[in-house]
Amino acid sequence: MLFNWLKTRRERAIFSGPKRRFRPQARRHSYGASRRSKLLCLLPTTPAAQKTMLCLLVLVGLGYLFSQQQTAPLSNNQRQSLPALDFSKRSDVTAVSSSTPVLVNNSISSTAPVASSVTGNPLAERTIDAAPTPAVTTDEQVQAPEPSIFSPQVEYQIQKGDTLSGIFDRFAVGQQQMYQLLEADYALLALDTLMPGNLIKLWIDADSTLTKFEIEFDRSHQVVFTRAAEGYEVNEVIVEGDWLAKSIEVSIEGSFSGSAQKAGLSSALNQQIYNMFKDKLDFRRALRAGDTVRVLKQQQSIDGELTGNERLLAIEFEGRNWQHTAYLHDDGSYYDAEGQSLARAFLRHPFANDQRLSSRFNPRRLHPVTKRVSPHNGTDYAAPYGTAILAAGDGVVKRVENHPIAGKYVVIQHGGEYRTRYLHMSRIDVRRGQTVSRGQRIGAVGKTGRVTGTHLHYEFHIRGRAVDSLRAKIPMATSVNSDEKQQFLAKVNRYRTQMNEMLARQQGGTSELASTN
Ligand SMILES: [Zn+2]
Numbered sequence: 001m002l003f004n005w006l007k008t009r010r011e012r013a014i015f016s017g018p019k020r021r022f023r024p025q026a027r028r029h030s031y032g033a034s035r036r037s038k039l040l041c042l043l044p045t046t047p048a049a050q051k052t053m054l055c056l057l058v059l060v061g062l063g064y065l066f067s068q069q070q071t072a073p074l075s076n077n078q079r080q081s082l083p084a085l086d087f088s089k090r091s092d093v094t095a096v097s098s099s100t101p102v103l104v105n106n107s108i109s110s111t112a113p114v115a116s117s118v119t120g121n122p123l124a125e126r127t128i129d130a131a132p133t134p135a136v137t138t139d140e141q142v143q144a145p146e147p148s149i150f151s152p153q154v155e156y157q158i159q160k161g162d163t164l165s166g167i168f169d170r171f172a173v174g175q176q177q178m179y180q181l182l183e184a185d186y187a188l189l190a191l192d193t194l195m196p197g198n199l200i201k202l203w204i205d206a207d208s209t210l211t212k213f214e215i216e217f218d219r220s221h222q223v224v225f226t227r228a229a230e231g232y233e234v235n236e237v238i239v240e241g242d243w244l245a246k247s248i249e250v251s252i253e254g255s256f257s258g259s260a261q262k263a264g265l266s267s268a269l270n271q272q273i274y275n276m277f278k279d280k281l282d283f284r285r286a287l288r289a290g291d292t293v294r295v296l297k298q299q300q301s302i303d304g305e306l307t308g309n310e311r312l313l314a315i316e317f318e319g320r321n322w323q324h325t326a327y328l329h330d331d332g333s334y335y336d337a338e339g340q341s342l343a344r345a346f347l348r349h350p351f352a353n354d355q356r357l358s359s360r361f362n363p364r365r366l367h368p369v370t371k372r373v374s375p376h377n378g379t380d381y382a383a384p385y386g387t388a389i390l391a392a393g394d395g396v397v398k399r400v401e402n403h404p405i406a407g408k409y410v411v412i413q414h415g416g417e418y419r420t421r422y423l424h425m426s427r428i429d430v431r432r433g434q435t436v437s438r439g440q441r442i443g444a445v446g447k448t449g450r451v452t453g454t455h456l457h458y459e460f461h462i463r464g465r466a467v468d469s470l471r472a473k474i475p476m477a478t479s480v481n482s483d484e485k486q487q488f489l490a491k492v493n494r495y496r497t498q499m500n501e502m503l504a505r506q507q508g509g510t511s512e513l514a515s516t517n
Helices: 002-015 018-040 047-070 076-081 087-097 112-116 122-130 164-170 175-187 256-262 267-277 482-507
Strands: 154-157 199-204 210-218 221-227 232-238 242-251 292-302 305-318 323-328 357-359 379-381 388-390 395-403 407-414 418-428 441-445 456-462 465-467
Touching (some): 175 210, 175 221, 256 267, 256 292, 267 292, 267 305, 267 323, 292 482, 305 482, 407 441
Antiparallel strands (some): 154 199, 221 232, 242 292, 305 323, 379 456, 388 441, 418 456
């Protein structure tokens, strides 16, 4: 299976840049043709010489026919595109069409210009056929280098229909190692969120040990598993990058979502705005043609490339005689211009009654046996078996899973910034995609997965990071704290100014993105 994959990747390397590769040969071909036409001018003029010439031509002609029988028949097109005119390159051509996954590094290291066009990162050398170096014999570029111990042995892009065990089987990662990965992943549950398009990288040593495993969700988010004394250690890499502001003005014509999409608002933000205002605003009946929505958003950019991650800063609905607004405050919540919260407050505990705390949040917790850092990213409640678990806030059920370590669990997304997770449940009463409201029963306490006793492991995440649900600044109140009110109002003013300036500039046909604080 590994072999098959290498073959595919090799094919990808071969076909990803063929235009440049074949151009030099095409040129060589036309050069040969013009040389032949020059030969015609040297035809003999005396009869004797013409006879000799005729004999020679017949011999040459026979020889030509004979030689044609020796080679496979080719169409004219094929012959033109084949780099066969230059025999010194023949061996390289054979190497290209061969399916042997042996990569010859030496041939590359001798062609310095290729290496110099790739910066430091050894992984970047894979994308070598993108290098604009026509001077280097192009066939050699196909031999993508796989140098050094720093590159993963396997890189695979998740396809639709892939399963975790299918993937590990395919790359000959044993059951035990897979289980150890899942064990380490308990802290993040990243493996459960793999999506088609995500990239995984595997480092496998000579005796088939998976020494490192990396998931690249996108440029801003990677999870790295490293082989430790027993099992794996997991690390999450979150790259903040730059957040660039952009303003969009939506003019309502027909439905909100249609108008918003037309104005360039992604469906994710579209949905977020809808969820944010749906209690205040009847999207079907209250919106009329000519009403406007002004949005100030941020787009994440890493090394000058947009990642696709976006964040809403300000939203202003403006009808004929009404206005609804939302502004992002430092606590990650949205409030209107008066400082009133848009979302309802969260429950501190996902239970109707107080339950006994059995283990607190501790990102630096040491494993009692292995002594390696094994973060406890949640709060454990030793509630009796079957106790109802309640949604901590309004939201949408993002995941419903059954995990060998985490057991039956539920993930709820609350707006764009918050997420809660409930592990080891005995039963789940909600389904994926379902909208839930604060205090709604989502299931019951149990001991599924690998646990020592019945309990609920409850996690609270802000912007993708687990925080201590008992200590973090979670919106528990319905308005901005009075001591933060001035600061919040100043922020609202900054948002408004920025939005106005950007929209004015855009109407003048200039500038799209601007950096924000
Ligand atoms: Zn726990």
